[in-house]
């Protein structure tokens with residue numbers, strides 16, 4: 066694994082737990098974790114349960130006791146590490162967004178397909194039981210024809226102008242701001258649930274243009290130094306979309322929504338009813354069906370913890386809820402099985418590319434000030 070911070074911890078936890086709750090075709094052996102700071106990566110290796118550590122990812126990729134590489138370092142590192150891992154014949158699991166731009170993402174997909182290695186992108190929210198249930202309801206036809214898809218991904222860690230200039234605020238490292246970080250998730254969920262985008266038109270803002278340079282100990286919200294640096298990404302990006310199936314979409318991602326910590330939601334209106342989901346209440350799916358008796362009709366909340374709900378039965382008895390980290394366990398489970406026995410798997414690098422096409426079409430629409438078809442990028 067390359068990376069040992071927030072996502073490194075989430076992924077390590079998944080590899081550690083997965084064999085305890087799921088039956089695996091082949092066991093996971095956590096061989097080595099890699100990071101540039103020796104002290105930091107050594108501590109992470111001990112704490113997260115890795116057998117060894119490396120400080121140079123090139124050494125990690127060259128090791129012949131490793132079958133697959135998990136990349137969760139900042140976005141600017143994805144492509145180079147993925148291409149090297151693929152060239153060494155390793156399977157690859159990569160954090161989102163796949164790359165800094167569409168051309169790089171396409172290059173990564175092409176390399177993985179040519180080499181015949183297995184590849185995955187970590188769109189973890191697909192793998193929550195309530196989201197799986199939403200997909201099942203849509204596929205069964207119970208929602209009818211889809212008219213509207215509305216997604217928000219709202220956070221508030223930048224509303225404080227003193228919040229430091231983290232790597233996520235530098236274009237050369239992150240590719241974009243809320244767009245690639247948060248809209249990427251919303252775009253993937255929309256594709257997963259209702260299908261492909263046709264065209265988009267967006268707008269974006271950088272509300273605070275300069276921020277304090279972080280100190281060595283600043284996290285996302287810790288104090289920075291007195292020196293200021295330029296913010297080169299969007300603080301908020303919204304867009305409208307038309308889907309290929311005729312549905313209309315509205316998307317907004319921001320880090321300036323005071324009080325909203327990780328408010329990833331979708332609401333879907335079909336000819337027969339409505340579905341609503343909110344990550345901050347991730348076990349619940351709100352449903353409304355028009356076919357219900359008029360005097361009993363109304364929104365109800367399904368608690369997706371019954372053994373009949375996908376993945377829920379692998380954990381606890383019904384009603385014993387699960388959390389954010391479980392989505393990572395589920396995606397890792399599916400990818401491990403895919404590598405071991407070729408069972409079907411998505412999202413792959415192809416989904417990473419499809420997502421990046423939408424991201425890039427939105428950027429182009431902002432530049433041109435008009436709608437852009439996905440096939441134009």
Ligand code: SOE
Pocket residue numbers: 220246250327
């Ligand atoms: C930070 O904005 C972040 O951790 C994202 O990078 C994740 O992908 C998202 O799931 C939560 O917020």
